Amino acid sequence: MKRWLSVVLALTFAALVAVPIGAAAQGKDTLTVALPSHAPTLDPHMHFERVGILVNINMFDSLLHRTAKLEFEPSLALSWKALNDTTWEFKLRKGVRFHDGSTMTAEDVKFSFDRVLEPGKEKKKSPQYGNVRAIKEVKIVDADTIHLVTDKPFPLLLERVVFFPIVPKKHLEKVGEEAFGSTAAVGTGPWKLVEWKRDQHIRLEAFDGHWRGKPAFKYLVFRAIPEVSTAVAELKTGGVDIIRNVNADLLPDIKSHPLTGISTTPILRVHYISLDMRSAPFDKKAVRQAANYAIDKQAMLQKMMAGLGRQVATVVQPAAFGYDPSVPPYPYEPKKARELLAQAGYPNGVDITLHSAAVDWRPHFEALGQMLTDIGLRTTVKMWDPGPAWNKFLQAEGKATNGAYGSWGNYSVFDADAVLHPLYHTEPGGWIGKHYARVEGLDRLIDEARSSVDQAKRKRIYAEIQRMIREEAPSVFLYTQNDTLGISKKVAYEARPDEWLWLFAAKPKN
Amino acid sequence: MSAFLIRRLLRFVVVCIGVSVVTFAILHASGDPVSLIMPEAPEADRVQLRVALGLTDPLPTQFVRFVANAVRGDFGKSFFHREPAFGLVVERMPTTLALTSMAVALALGVALPVGVYGAVRRNTIADHAATVVVFLGQSMPVFWIGIMLMLLFAVQWRILPVSGWETWASMVLPSVTLAAFTTPLFMRLIRSSMLETINLDYVRTARAKGLSEWLVIFRHALRNAALPIVTVIGLQFGLLLGGAILTETVFAVPGVGRLLVRSIVQLDFPIVQAGVFLLAIIIVTVNFLVDVLYVYLNPTIRLR
Numbered sequence: 001m002k003r004w005l006s007v008v009l010a011l012t013f014a015a016l017v018a019v020p021i022g023a024a025a026q027g028k029d030t031l032t033v034a035l036p037s038h039a040p041t042l043d044p045h046m047h048f049e050r051v052g053i054l055v056n057i058n059m060f061d062s063l064l065h066r067t068a069k070l071e072f073e074p075s076l077a078l079s080w081k082a083l084n085d086t087t088w089e090f091k092l093r094k095g096v097r098f099h100d101g102s103t104m105t106a107e108d109v110k111f112s113f114d115r116v117l118e119p120g121k122e123k124k125k126s127p128q129y130g131n132v133r134a135i136k137e138v139k140i141v142d143a144d145t146i147h148l149v150t151d152k153p154f155p156l157l158l159e160r161v162v163f164f165p166i167v168p169k170k171h172l173e174k175v176g177e178e179a180f181g182s183t184a185a186v187g188t189g190p191w192k193l194v195e196w197k198r199d200q201h202i203r204l205e206a207f208d209g210h211w212r213g214k215p216a217f218k219y220l221v222f223r224a225i226p227e228v229s230t231a232v233a234e235l236k237t238g239g240v241d242i243i244r245n246v247n248a249d250l251l252p253d254i255k256s257h258p259l260t261g262i263s264t265t266p267i268l269r270v271h272y273i274s275l276d277m278r279s280a281p282f283d284k285k286a287v288r289q290a291a292n293y294a295i296d297k298q299a300m301l302q303k304m305m306a307g308l309g310r311q312v313a314t315v316v317q318p319a320a321f322g323y324d325p326s327v328p329p330y331p332y333e334p335k336k337a338r339e340l341l342a343q344a345g346y347p348n349g350v351d352i353t354l355h356s357a358a359v360d361w362r363p364h365f366e367a368l369g370q371m372l373t374d375i376g377l378r379t380t381v382k383m384w385d386p387g388p389a390w391n392k393f394l395q396a397e398g399k400a401t402n403g404a405y406g407s408w409g410n411y412s413v414f415d416a417d418a419v420l421h422p423l424y425h426t427e428p429g430g431w432i433g434k435h436y437a438r439v440e441g442l443d444r445l446i447d448e449a450r451s452s453v454d455q456a457k458r459k460r461i462y463a464e465i466q467r468m469i470r471e472e473a474p475s476v477f478l479y480t481q482n483d484t485l486g487i488s489k490k491v492a493y494e495a496r497p498d499e500w501l502w503l504f505a506a507k508p509k510n
Numbered sequence: 511m512s513a514f515l516i517r518r519l520l521r522f523v524v525v526c527i528g529v530s531v532v533t534f535a536i537l538h539a540s541g542d543p544v545s546l547i548m549p550e551a552p553e554a555d556r557v558q559l560r561v562a563l564g565l566t567d568p569l570p571t572q573f574v575r576f577v578a579n580a581v582r583g584d585f586g587k588s589f590f591h592r593e594p595a596f597g598l599v600v601e602r603m604p605t606t607l608a609l610t611s612m613a614v615a616l617a618l619g620v621a622l623p624v625g626v627y628g629a630v631r632r633n634t635i636a637d638h639a640a641t642v643v644v645f646l647g648q649s650m651p652v653f654w655i656g657i658m659l660m661l662l663f664a665v666q667w668r669i670l671p672v673s674g675w676e677t678w679a680s681m682v683l684p685s686v687t688l689a690a691f692t693t694p695l696f697m698r699l700i701r702s703s704m705l706e707t708i709n710l711d712y713v714r715t716a717r718a719k720g721l722s723e724w725l726v727i728f729r730h731a732l733r734n735a736a737l738p739i740v741t742v743i744g745l746q747f748g749l750l751l752g753g754a755i756l757t758e759t760v761f762a763v764p765g766v767g768r769l770l771v772r773s774i775v776q777l778d779f780p781i782v783q784a785g786v787f788l789l790a791i792i793i794v795t796v797n798f799l800v801d802v803l804y805v806y807l808n809p810t811i812r813l814r
Contacts, residue, residue, distance in 0.1 A: 037772060040591040123555070199602070199764030200675065225673055225762040226772070229657055233665050233672045385775075 029218035031491065031506055034231040034240040038224045041181035042196060044165035045116050048127040053163060054501045055202055055222050060165030060187030063090055063109070063146075064158060068496050068505065070319065070414055072158055076104065076166055076188065077146075085153045085453055086136075092144045097209040098168045099192035106140045111169035113138040113148075131160050153453040159413045165189075190215045190504045199224050216507045232486065235260050241488040242501070247360070248306040254486045264308055264484040265495040268410040270315050270419065271361075273354060273368065273476035275403045277438040281352065282402055286344035287377075288473035292330040293337035294375040295368060297479050304364055308482035314466050315408065315419050317480055319497055322416030322449070322462030327470050330477065337375040349376030352402040357384040365405050368476075381405075403436070407481065412498045416462040420446050424474060437474045518801045522794060529790040534576045536786065537779045538569075585784035590773070595780035599766055599788055605675060606765035607792075609757065610750045612681065613688035614743060621693050625700025629708055630727060632701075640697065647694040652753050656687040656760040673762040684761040691753050692746050699742055703735040710734075737808055744800030748793040 039052025044060050065075035077090040096104040116126040117135060134154040139147040150157060168186055175184040185193045190212060191204035204220040223240060225231045232250060234240040236257055246254060246262060254260050275282040275291065282288050297311040312318070313327040341349065352372070356365050362383055369379035382401075410418040424437040425446050442465065449461040470477075485495045493506040544556045544565065560566055564575060579585070585595040628637040660683060664672040671680040707713060708731050716730045717723075755767030762768075766785055773781035 040588075046592075197764070199762075199768060223674070223762070224764075226759050226768060227673075227762070230660065230673045230760060230762055233660055237665055237668060237672055239672050239674075 027219070028490075028508060030221060031217035031219070031242070031503060032221040032223060032240045033501060033503070034223050034225045034234060034243045036224070036226050038196075038198060038202060038222070042185040042193065042202070043177065043181035044167070044187070045112070045126050045128055046177070046181060050499070056165055056187075057163065057189070057500060058191050058220060058503050059185060059189040059193065059204060060167070061096075061189050062164045062166065063161045066162045066498060066500075068494065068502070070497060072162070076109070080158070082453065083147070086150045088148045088150075088157055089141075090146045090148070092146060093211065094144060096188050096211050098171065098188055099186045099207050099209075100168065100171050101209070102168055102170060104166060104168070104188055106143055106146055108169045109146050109166055110138045110140055111172075112164070112166045115167075116164075128164075132164065153451050155450075155453045155455070155458060156413060156415055156417065159415060159418075163412075191220045194219075212504065215504050217503070220503055235486050235488065238488065238490075241491045242493065242506075243486040244483070244499075244501070246484040246486045248304065248308065250486075251306055251484065259489050261487055261489055262484050263487055263493065263495040264482045265497050266310065266319065266480055267483040267497055267499050268317055268319065268412060268414065268418075269407050269481045269483075270312060270317055270410075271364075271405075271407040271478040271481060272315055272423075273403050273405045273478070274423070274436045275473070275475060276401060276436045277474060278436065279402070281344070281346060281350045281377075284344040285472060286340040287346065287350075288476075289330075290337040290340035290344070290375060291372060291377060291476045292473050293333045293340065294372050294377065295330075295476060295478065296332040296371060297329065298332070300364065300367060301479055304367060305479075305481070308484065309479045311479045312477055314469050314477050315423055315475060316416045316462065316466055317410070317414075317419070320410070320414050320416050320418070321455075322459055322466075324463040324466045326463075327466045330470075334375050341376050346376065349378055351378045351380070353380045353382060354403045354405055355382045355384060355401050356405040358406050359383065359385065361405075361407070368405060368478075403476075409499075412500070414498075416465070417446070417450055420462075420465060421450065424469070439469065439472045439474050442468065442472075514805060515802065518798060522798045525794050526791065529787060529794070530577050530580060531573070533580070533783045533787045533790070534573050536783055580783075580787055585787070586780040588773075588778050588781050590776050590778045590781075595778075595784040596788075598769065598781060599784045602764060602766045602769050603788065605763060606751065606754050606758070606767060609681070609684055609688060609754055609763060609765060610747065612685040613692065613750055613753075614747070616685055616689035617693040617696050618743075620689070621696030621700055625697045626704055626727060626732065628697070628701040629704030632705065637701075640701075644694040644697055647690055650690070651756075652687060652691050653756045653760050655690050656683070656757055659683050659687055660760070673760075675761075675763045675765075680761075684757050684763055687760070688750060688753050688757045692750060695742070695746065696739065699739055700735065703738050704731060707731045707735045737804065740800055740803055740807060744797045747796045751789055751793065 033054075035051045035054065037051055039047045039049040039055065041047050041052070042055065042059070044052070044056035061075045063075060063077040064080070065073045067073050074093070076093055076096060078093050079091045081089055083089050090109075092104075092106060092109065098104060113132070113135060116124070116128055116132060117138075118124050118126075118129075119137075134150045134152070134157070135148050136151040137147075137149040139149065141147055148157065148161075165187060167180075171184070171186050172180050180186070182196060183193075188210070190207060190210045192207045194203040194205045196202045200223070202222040204222075206215050206218045206220075208214070223234075225234060225240070228245075228247070228250070231240065231243045232246075232254065235243050235254070236259060238259065251262060254262055273291070275288050277283055277288070282291075301307060301309050301311065310318070311329045313329040316323050318325070341347075354365075354369060354372075356362075358365065365381055365383065369381040372379045408419055408423060424439065425443055426437060427443075445461055445465050445468070449458045449465070452458055452461075469475075483495055483499050485493070487493055490509055491506055492509045493503070496502065544559050544563070564572060567575075583596040583600075587593060588595045588598055591598055624640050628640050631637055660672055663670045663683060670682055671677065674680045675684075704727075708727070713726060713731050716726045721730075751767070754765060755771055757763065758765040758768040759771055766789065770782060770785045772778075773785070
């Protein structure tokens with residue numbers, strides 16, 4: 001009996017040793033990125049997920065590319081210009097190849113736009129339709145020239161075509177949409193698809209015929225790791241090379257580890273508390289201003305965000321087109337805040353409730369609530385899961401509350417419109433600020449700036465809007481945020497202000 | 511025997527109906543599903559979709575249709591993935607079942623010898639030490655055990671991969687984590703049920719016949735002591751599937767639990783419904799099978 005047992009034990013041990021232990025060997029030619037999840041499809045037009053866009057940009061090219069300094073750069077289009085207020089001309093790069101070997105043509109460009117625009121169809125399939133809805137027609141002028149015609153002047157057009165991947169018409173029609181989104185995705189980008197194992201990894205291999213040349217890493221792998229602490233552990237042990245969205249509390253750990261470092265950059269995300277101007281007490285301007293004077297933004301940035309961010313005067317970002325640096329942020333003046341509150345008829349303060357679904361920012365939300373309480377706006381903070389309940393709250397247009405804390409990412413569009421319209425324009429539907437904001441004349445100004453391609457004029461209007469909202473204070477204006485990547489010391493890569501992972505720029509480091 | 515099984519079968523059916531009601535209610539508990547599918551669409555489009563989805567019919571009609579579709583595995587398309595929800599759940603099921611089964615096997619593998627030893631040598635230092643471990647194990651939440659094991663074995667000692675589900679080695683930590691959650695319970699149960707049987711007359715008779723002590727314990731005593739354990743394995747199976755949700759998230763295992771967690775956050779109700787329905791049916795089925803097994807193992811029921 002005993003001998004029998006020892007044989008079994010020995011065999012088990014042998015089996016354990018024989019099975020390869022550890023993650024798939026990380027070769028020097030492989031770059032591995034951790035994402036919290038995968039998008040539902042690899043088809044770049046049929047989702048609107050940040051995690052999907054990050055994968056897509058490395059497999060597909062768009063007409064234009066955006067550099068890390070946020071300048072437009074030729075990609076599939078070599079040059080572009082506005083012929084008039086509503087027509088843009090793009091000259092296409094010649095001889096660009098898709099991963100299946102076929103050559104990209106003007107037909108493919110038109111096909112790509114049309115499958116999102118679906119002219120003549122009532123219901124649009126693509127969730128990205130809203131981004132390009134201004135495009136009325138895509139005209140093929142000759143083999144290398146495309147005209148994009150918009151229904152009215154659309155200054156954001158170039159921003160919108162920076163992520164608008166071109167897909168191969170023939171191939172897509174042959175394999176069908178379903179296969180294209182899962183096993184047969186084909187683009188013109190630096191890497192081509194090898195394998196997608198859902199919830200595990202997307203494996204890409206460098207495309208030999210790419211017009212930019214070969215990327216430094218032959219293989220690019222996107223692993224799906226939902227838990228942040230797991231991603232950090234993988235980073236430290238070499239299981240992954242890049243992790244995103246590192247919170248301030250994890251920074252010291254990653255910085256001090258011998259194998260890992262960080263790269264951080266200001267991004268477009270701006271934090272704010274939207275105030276419900278429809279009801280007391282925030283129907284009074286003085287109360288809204290008091291709330292703005294109550295917040296010690298520097299303390300928040302230094303104590304709770306590791307200094308990674310900067311205070312802003314309104315919700316318009318320094319990096320966005322239309323930002324006016326002459327508008328000063330509200331200083332931290334609790335005494336003045338109390339005076340304003342008393343003037344507005346609340347000498348003994350008032351009870352308010354603020355809501356939020358920004359679960360990752362709970363401590364910050366609570367700190368903000370405490371600062372408001374200190375000046376007499378006695379705040380109850382209510383934290384929601386970003387699930388059904390929060391959805392109901394939004395559907396009820398945020399009623400029975402006084403405000404909501406959150407942040408806005410501008411869809412990575414570097415233009416004041418990308419934050420002003422969703423937050424303050426009162427047309428129905430959409431984001432919470434729309435229900436709350438009631439600033440007279442603001443809608444008209446936003447519309448006016450939106451429908452002009454005269455950038456000088458737009459700049460003037462945005463300056464006026466920023467002075468206006470700073471005075472009217474429809475929100476408590478807070479600060480911008482950084483995006484911080486955790487990066488293996490074996491890889492050279494810098495975080496980008498648009499939060500993209502453009503991994504053609506990544507290089508191995510010795 | 512057949513009366514017992516028929517009773518159990520009836521209960522199985524009743525529970526299945528209950529599960530359907532709850533699953534059906536999930537969609538309706540969260541407000542208007544149409545505004546989840548198309549949040550920014552004009553009202554006319556919404557009305558159209560409501561009619562198309564049959565949401566304007568009376569609730570009982572909707573329920574019957576839901577059940578009829580559900581038994582055919584049709585829960586509609588996932589809002590997020592735009593594919594049939596049932597397929598998305600089913601394709602991840604083998605992973606979750608493998609994880610759960612490995613955890614049960616591991617838990618039994620540890621709990622059986624330790625539990626028996628604790629009963630045979632009760633009130634020794636080893637027995638008390640095992641009790642302490644039991645309390646510790648039961649007081650620690652699954653995700654915490656998972657993260658601690660990960661830090662030790664994967665980050666500190668580098669002998670196992672941190673996460674994933676690709677090699678045999680990557681399955682060790684998730685299975686051990688999940689097993690740690692249920693081993694203590696098995697251990698206690700085996701110990702106490704062994705204590706009961708070990709002093710019974712037939713065991714003493716076996717000893718008196720001069721059989722070796724280990725033969726008496728494993729051949730005679732354990733057989734009877736195993737009965738309650740079989741029942742508890744069935745019950746624990748449900749808890750383990752629940753525990754698998756956390757374990758899968760911590761270790762990035764591509765199973766049903768992780769899909770469910772994400773779908774709940776994304777309000778993807780077809781997947782939540784398909785997942786809850788399927789998991790519930792599996793749990794109910796396992797418990798039913800355990801009942802059948804029980805009859806086979808326990809002649810006192812068989813003969814009644």
